[in-house]
Amino acid sequence: MFKKVLIANRGEIAVRVIRTLREMGVGSVAVYSEADRSSLHVRLADEAVCIGPAMARESYLSIPAIISAALVTGADAIHPGYGFLSENADFSAACRDNGITFIGPSPKSIQQLGHKAEARKMAVKAGIPVTPGTKDCVYKDAAAQAAKIGYPIMIKAAAGGGGKGIRIVREASQLANEMNMAQSESKAAFGNGDVYFEKYIELPRHIEVQFARDSHGHTIAFPERDCSIQRRHQKLVEESPSPAVGKKLRDSLEEAAVKLAEAANYVGVGTVEFLLTQTGEFYFMEVNTRLQVEHPVTEFITGFDLVREQLLAASGEKLSYTAGHSVPYRGHAIEHRVNAEDFTRNFAPSVGRVEEWLVPGGPGVRVDTHVYAGYNLPVYYDSMLAKLIVWAPDRASAVARSRRALVDFKVKGVHTTIDAHKLIIESPDFQAGKTDTGFMERLLAPAEPVKA
């Protein structure tokens, strides 16, 4: 096991990682930018070094600064957290070249699975269903190709990304027209008019499977997480297990994740994301080669410490569970992301000094945060203040526990999304487990949000 680990991150995840390191008797080094001098991770770590100015590009995203910090403090491994350099193959390679272990997959795995088309190819090879679509770009026989996939379809720009250059076609009569528009749009935006077709899945659920694999070939897949409650592709609430997944579907999802991890010869923890249709078919979407924000819901129902599994895998040891691909779980967990945003003003970011900060506690409640009363929110980074995670023996009790914990959560000085979460859990659809990626839009659309 490592002697000293540097955490190349900030905020709640840096705090989260330091806690596991301390429990395992491993030394911790925090790095911070000038804007984070008073952040909690700096105070909790055994050592802390300032690596640059507030701008992330020159601090948390600076590979030379972070490698240098590890070398001067004598850290033998780096935990990248999530975001920043966590899925950067160059960073993983720079660690390796400097004799430092990167706590995450190899540069090769990051490249293979981080590249969407490559990952899709690998999924097909591993026999995992992918969204039906044309294999290549469409130049002729558009109508026949679209009919083969089945309407509705999406026309996507080959050079596109970030939701740009996508058109939805619901019936054959619109195809020619939409095709023309998509091609000229794509040409204007990306300088390339090539497009391809993909099946359009109406109001899918976002389901993901956490997996862990060590260098001895032991692979575990954990019960799925349901992350359907999103606003503009930002997850707000995650839960595990999914109210839409039964034993049989769970087994298939876990099997798919294990197959993919083995096909990629992956070492570390990762997540496979799937789209789940209203009728119960699932399609591979992408792989995240890092620890995810929502990992605590998995920890709560299985009793695993995923950061510990990461450390075990990265140091060449065996995972803590080697008795099979599937792990037992108990109960239900829900995570609420509490952001510094004013949801009554279209989730506008809120900054300032946190005057009051009272976090909920009691049975089945976990709060991961770097915030404390008197903390000044820096404007340079993301707006997440805390993650509230609850556990209960069943989903209905978990919802009741969320309700209680959200009432207990008192914050003054900045606006938070706590009231948005109260609105979500009071929704009859949420209580019935009827969620999909259109949930937030419907929830916020009809009525004025309740005043805090």
Next chain:
Amino acid sequence: MDVKTLTKMTKWMESTDLEEITWRSGDDKISLKLNNNPEHNTTIASTMEPVLSPSIGIFRFARPGKTNHLKEGSSVKAGFELGVVEVGKDFKSVTAPSNGLLKIISIEEGKPVEYGQPLFFIEPK
């Protein structure tokens, strides 16, 4: 109000948790305000200019194969290279911000430095 009374009052104020008081007598008026904000209290009045480290890394007085004979009390010109910070294979230059006297050298050869750490203090001329 004489200086003695004023000093007494200030001392007394510091022993309480009052932040501000105003005293009035006829046309005379005096307001006392304590600065308890630690962020502001850390400002030290000094004419010396600190030279901060441009990066995290290892400090060297000179680039490899070169020497640098810096001494406290030497005079330096603006832009003069006082040393370098080694960051991987890169060397980041530490230069004098102004003409002046090198008053304090607060770093030793080969020591690790943080971003923003004061390495030298110069009294501008």
